[in-house]
Amino acid sequence: MSSWPRRTMSNWRIAVVRAARLLLIAMAFAGSACKGPESIDRGAQLYTNLCQSCHQSNGTGARGLYAPLAGTPVAVGDPKEMLGWVMYGIRPVSLPRGQFAGAMPQFNFLSDADAAAVTSYVRRSFGNHALAIEPNIVAEVRAAHVDK
Numbered sequence: 838m839s840s841w842p843r844r845t846m847s848n849w850r851i852a853v854v855r856a857a858r859l860l861l862i863a864m865a866f867a868g869s870a871c872k873g874p875e876s877i878d879r880g881a882q883l884y885t886n887l888c889q890s891c892h893q894s895n896g897t898g899a900r901g902l903y904a905p906l907a908g909t910p911v912a913v914g915d916p917k918e919m920l921g922w923v924m925y926g927i928r929p930v931s932l933p934r935g936q937f938a939g940a941m942p943q944f945n946f947l948s949d950a951d952a953a954a955v956t957s958y959v960r961r962s963f964g965n966h967a968l969a970i971e972p973n974i975v976a977e978v979r980a981a982h983v984d985k
């Protein structure tokens with residue numbers, strides 16, 4: 838008889854722990870539904886359409902022709918340098934001329950949101966773990982370039 842309340846209590850505790858766990862999982866899903874997938878999906882889609890023909894689906898590029906994007910200095914480096922290169926072809930010091938025979942087009946026609954999505958996709962794919970780029974950074978780079 839004396840063990841009954843204790844047992845009930847521990848069952849109840851287990852139920853609370855389970856409920857808390859479920860809640861955390863639900864929150865993780867809700868959180869990613871709010872931000873992640875939309876821009877990541879958009880980034881992936883843009884990458885497939887605009888970048889993949891040269892840089893390949895897994896970011897390996899092509900030896901001597903197209904730069905790889907996995908762990909390479911611009912791809913995981915300073916956001917503004919990366920945007921300067923991708924949008925305007927402003928060559929960062931970390932990408933010395935003459936390594937690749939191919940040429941990369943400029944992508945300044947992309948909206949702030951799209952430029953942010955596709956560069957963020959590169960920064961978070963192919964084993965890269967650089968911080969994502971927000972659209973307001975794209976706007977800053979664009980404004981600075983147009984001012985010149």
Ligand code: HEC
Nearest residue numbers: 887888891902903904909910911912932937939940941944
């Ligand atoms: C027509 C082929 C081509 C396309 C399309 C292309 N690139 Fe490139 N990319 C290149 C070449 C070639 C280089 C190396 C250029 C050089 O060093 O002169 C390069 C270099 C880069 C680099 C620097 C790599 C590093 O970290 O050192 C990044 C970042 C990059 N590209 C991103 C992109 C993104 C993002 C897209 C799509 C929006 C894209 N590229 C589309 C050919 C291409």
